[in-house]
Amino acid sequence: RAYPSPAIDKMHHGCCAHTGVAFYPKAEVGRLARRAVELDIATAIHGMGNCAVNTVMDAYENSRRGRSSDAVLRLEHAFVAEPAQAPRMADLGIDLVANPGLAWLWGEVFDMWRG
Numbered sequence: 001r002a003y004p005s006p007a008i009d010k011m012h013h014g015c016c017a018h019t020g021v022a023f024y025p026k027a028e029v030g031r032l033a034r035r036a037v038e039l040d041i042a043t044a045i046h047g048m049g050n051c052a053v054n055t056v057m058d059a060y061e062n063s064r065r066g067r068s069s070d071a072v073l074r075l076e077h078a079f080v081a082e083p084a085q086a087p088r089m090a091d092l093g094i095d096l097v098a099n100p101g102l103a104w105l106w107g108e109v110f111d112m113w114r115g
Helices: 026-038 050-064 083-091 100-114
Strands: 005-012 015-021 043-047 073-077 095-097
Touching: 026 043, 026 050, 043 050, 050 073, 050 083
Parallel strands: 043 073, 073 095
Antiparallel strands: 005 015
């Protein structure tokens, strides 16, 4: 997993503050994704929060740059992501794996994190 707790940019009165904890630095997420694509290994990275989702999307985009690969790129959860992130996710061909049970169980908490 890239992020064990949601890593999000929380908007408050027009200012952006980062909350959450990254399990791996962005560079390491990128390195791992790039190596998986080089080996044609399907990859699934957990990402909760818009920062985590951006980190995963950046890693996947960079891992495919200049390479031909059919490896599946999955983004697990992506809760607390922004709707504006969806088109990029689709353009990159990322398979989003959501867990409706988590959304139902923790939805109010996710809304609170989102601000």
